[in-house]
Amino acid sequence: EQMQGELKRMQRETLSLELSLQRYTGEDLNSVQFGDLHELEQKLENAVNKVRExxxxxxxxxxxxxxxxxxxxxxxxxxxxxxxxxxxxxxxxxxxxxxxxxxxxxxFPFSGKSNLVVFFLRQPCLHSLIHIVYSLLSPTFKISVFNSPTM
The missing domain is CATH 1.20.5 (Single alpha-helices involved in coiled-coils or other helix-helix interfaces)
Structure with a gap:
């Protein structure tokens, strides 16, 4: 008995939802009262505004x-x-x-003549500096550095 009551309630609710859906889609509006039409119009306008937003x-x-x-x-x-x-x-x-x-x-005066450069230095500490400078200029140079006799 309780199940039959629940079934009837669900059938009524389903019918009501189907009628509402028909109204929202514009079908079967002949039996709808003016006040209901106005309410339906407001609901539809609100829905359209939400969609547009x-x-x-x-x-x-x-x-x-x-x-x-x-x-x-x-x-x-x-x-x-x-x-x-x-x-x-x-x-x-x-x-x-x-x-x-x-x-x-x-x-330099030796340019193009030979790859051998000879320096006579009074200060032996310049040997590595000269090596670095000339190896940067051309890695093919062979550098010989001799200590210069004191003058």
């Missing part, structure tokens, strides 16, 4: 995401451009550096 928020969020993505891409393009400029500048500087080295070497 949610849609607006989603569009706003999507626009912000696209803006930030665009900013990231612009930054990456700027970084790539700067890297290309740096690489180009470095490539043009390498020949200049080797050209500068050639000019320095040509300024």
């Amino acid at each position: 949610r849609k607006g928020k989603m569009l706003h969020d999507e626009n912000e995401n696209l803006y930030h993505l665009n900013q990231l891409k612009e930054n990456q393009v700027a970084l790539d451009h700067q890297a290309a400029l740096d690489q180009h500048q470095q490539m043009t500087m390498v020949p200049k550096a080797s050209e500068d080295r050639r000019r320095v070497l040509e300024s």
Whole structure:
């Protein structure tokens, strides 16, 4: 008996929900009273406003995401451009550096004649300094350093 009562209650509730759904979809409005129509209209307007609000928020969020993505891409393009400029500048500087080295070497009297450089020093401590300087200028130089006789 209690189960049958519960079943009837659920059937009535199901029928009521079906009628409400029909009203919300605009079906079978002929039997609806004016006050009920006004109430239905208010509910539908509230629902539409919520849908529009949610849609607006989603569009706003999507626009912000696209803006930030665009900013990231612009930054990456700027970084790539700067890297290309740096690489180009470095490539043009390498020949200049080797050209500068050639000019320095040509300024010495031994340039082009021999890879042997002989120094006579009064101070033996300069030996390693001269080695370093000339090995930087050209690793093929052979350097001989002799202590200079006292003058």
